[in-house]
Amino acid sequence: MASQGRLSVPLPDDVVYIEPHPRRVQAVRNGRTVIDAERALLMHRRHHPLTYVFPADTVIGIAAELEPHVPGHVVVPWGSVDTWIEEGRRLVHYPPNPYHRVDCRPTTRQLRVEVAGELLVDTSETIILFETALDPRLYAAPQLVRSDLLRPTATSSYCNYKGVATYWAAVVGDVVIEDVAWSYSDGRAGTITLQLVK
Template sequence: MSLVAGRGPLGPDRAGWFSAPVAEPIVYVEPHPRRVQAVRDGRVVIDTEDALMVHRAGAALSYVFPVGETADLPTEPEEFAPGYVRVPWDAVDTWLEEGRTLVHYPPNPYHRVDCRPTRRRLRVEVPGGVLVDTDDTVIVFETSLAPRLYVAPTHVRTDLLRRTDTSSYCNYKGYATYWAAGDVQDVAWSYDDPLPETAAISGYFSFDADRCEMSAALPG
């Protein structure tokens, strides 16, 4: 949802500005020339390279398909793409894009994640001790999101952390594991098996600034 979410150019808290006013709300529809497949009851019910992608503020990114390419699945028309229909995400068992199994919604072609080694110092403290104090960090720049620092476990007081039952999924980083420190729940998270574009932070920790005392600074 990078175009229409958060600090994206069509989002509610856009980071930049346009040279002229843009009508709101706005819907952007574009060709999506990737192979999209849907599987239900072990049978492929959609298999096409003719999907369109719809970016709509306040809604998850979605595919729409030419009428007649959606088998007997439930559909609803897309008013801004005549001749195309949307299929509810949960109407099938599995969605795939170019062979990759998808979770929640399609990956966004405008979303990018860059992981760069940096000497920015990160210090994280919770009641009971300092969890991190190092300048050996990786900064993650992710479209529409504020940059975040990640730290290798060798620089973290992992003896003060315990795994919680919380988990989440990101289409660009994968499944996250969450960690508590003392009475502070979910103060940190990590990606044990991240997607290829974020392999540089495999096993690294990041921290929730709202749940700890955290400072980050450029190298002196």
């Protein structure tokens, strides 16, 4: 993820930052737990995804690589296990970054989206989502969106911070625009918010 800020002095590419990560991290391979650790470390390196680093005695029955920056600790390649779990939540792609923020705030910023002459949404009752290194996004509650003009698509995506996104196509007469919006469940049955691509 590209940074939108800057440091007063550029960091060398070979700088490695390692910090305690006191969350419970588990890894499962072939139905068997091969890592169950509450003493993991996180290793930050430029141009690399975050990496878990484990005390060697917490990794059982799976190949691991010694981490030269942390004696007595090892790294397990992400793809060498079937499932990674942090505090009970299944992870995809990478460990969550403790410095990555996702903040949602009620706002009166206007969200207006029109497709083929039909208004999908036109409201100032929005939620703005600020997420580290990304542009702000406006979301609208489903009752404010012409959901009769939307249908779910086969597209989905996963974010370690927001969960699984469902994508929607706009259908106005013969006009179909795929993936014009996406939504995240907020944990309450049947309740979603939509972010519409402008």
